[in-house]
Amino acid sequence: MFEVGKEYHRRSQIHEVHGGQQQGGISTPKNAPYVFLFVSETGGRHGYTDEFKDGVFFYTGAGQVGDMALIGGNRAIAHHQQDSKTLHLFEYTRRGYVRYIGQADCIGYHQEERPDRDGELRQALVFHLDVNSSPPSSSVREARPLYDPADIDRLKRYSLAQLRDAALPKAVSTVEPQTRMRVAYYRAEAIRRYALARAKGCCEGCAQPAPFSSSQGPYLECHHLHRVADGGPDHPENVIALCPNCHRKAHYAKDAVSFNARLVQIAKAAEGAS
Structure with a gap:
C-alpha cells in the first residue's frame, strides 16, 4: 500500500x-x-x-x-x-x-x-x-524460536554473510512482547556490525580509509538512510558506514538531501555486490 x-x-x-x-x-x-x-x-x-x-x-x-x-x-x-x-x-x-x-x-x-x-x-x-522498515523488494524470514541474549556476543565472531542474515527482518508477530524486544535489540546490533563489516575499513560515502582505529577496529559510524530510523531497526539496503565528517554532512549539510540520495545508491550497489 x-x-x-x-x-x-x-x-x-x-x-x-x-x-x-x-x-x-x-x-x-x-x-x-x-x-x-x-x-x-x-x-x-x-x-x-x-x-x-x-x-x-x-x-x-x-x-x-x-x-x-x-x-x-x-x-x-x-x-x-x-x-x-x-x-x-x-x-x-x-x-x-x-x-x-x-x-x-x-x-x-x-x-x-x-x-x-x-x-x-x-x-x-x-x-x-x-x-x-524493509524495502518492498525484500523478503521477511521466519525467526528462530527464541533469541538467546548470548547471541549478541556471538555476533562478534560472525562472518559478513552471517551478520547480514542476523540483520534481516524476521517474522516474529506471534511471539510474546518480551521476545520481540530482544529480537529488536539483536537486529539493531547486528545491522550496526554488518554495515561496519561491509565497509571494510573505508567510509562508504567518500571512499577514504577510516580516520583512525579504535579498540574495536577502524572507526566508522552507522548511518540509517531514513532520518527517523537513525539508530533503529532497518534493512541492510538502508544502512551505510560513514566517517564522522560524512555522517555530519548527511545530517547537517546544505546539500544533505542530494548527499543522502547518493548514499542510497551507494548502499544499493554495495548490497548488489555482496
Whole structure:
C-alpha cells in the first residue's frame, strides 16, 4: 500500500484515499483497517519525544495537557491487533508532506513523567513499536524460536554473510512482547556490525580509509538512510558506514538531501555486490 522511503502528501495521498483525521499525530480512519502515526521534530516542544531505543521505536501517545488516557487514538494503537488494524508510521519531511517509515506492531507501552504543552509534569503514555522498515523488494524470514541474549556476543565472531542474515527482518508477530524486544535489540546490533563489516575499513560515502582505529577496529559510524530510523531497526539496503565528517554532512549539510540520495545508491550497489 505504501512504499518505504517514499514521500506522500498527507492530505491528498493518504487521507483523501483512506480517510482519517488530517491533523494530529494519530489518525484513525473509520472505514479502513489502518491506524496512521505521524512524527515530526516539532513534537519535542510539547513533550512528544519519539525515538528508537535498542531497536524499538518509542512513540508518545496523544494528549497535550494533563495525564494521557488509554482512549481514542491511544487505545487504537494499544488494541490495533485485537481490532484487526495495522499501524503505519510516517515522518514529516516538509510542510504537508510525510515519508513512509514502515508498518509497525505495538508490543507494549509504559507510563513516564513528561511535561505537557504548558510545561506541567504529567503521566504520558509511551508505546513500544516494532517497526518493519524493509524495502518492498525484500523478503521477511521466519525467526528462530527464541533469541538467546548470548547471541549478541556471538555476533562478534560472525562472518559478513552471517551478520547480514542476523540483520534481516524476521517474522516474529506471534511471539510474546518480551521476545520481540530482544529480537529488536539483536537486529539493531547486528545491522550496526554488518554495515561496519561491509565497509571494510573505508567510509562508504567518500571512499577514504577510516580516520583512525579504535579498540574495536577502524572507526566508522552507522548511518540509517531514513532520518527517523537513525539508530533503529532497518534493512541492510538502508544502512551505510560513514566517517564522522560524512555522517555530519548527511545530517547537517546544505546539500544533505542530494548527499543522502547518493548514499542510497551507494548502499544499493554495495548490497548488489555482496
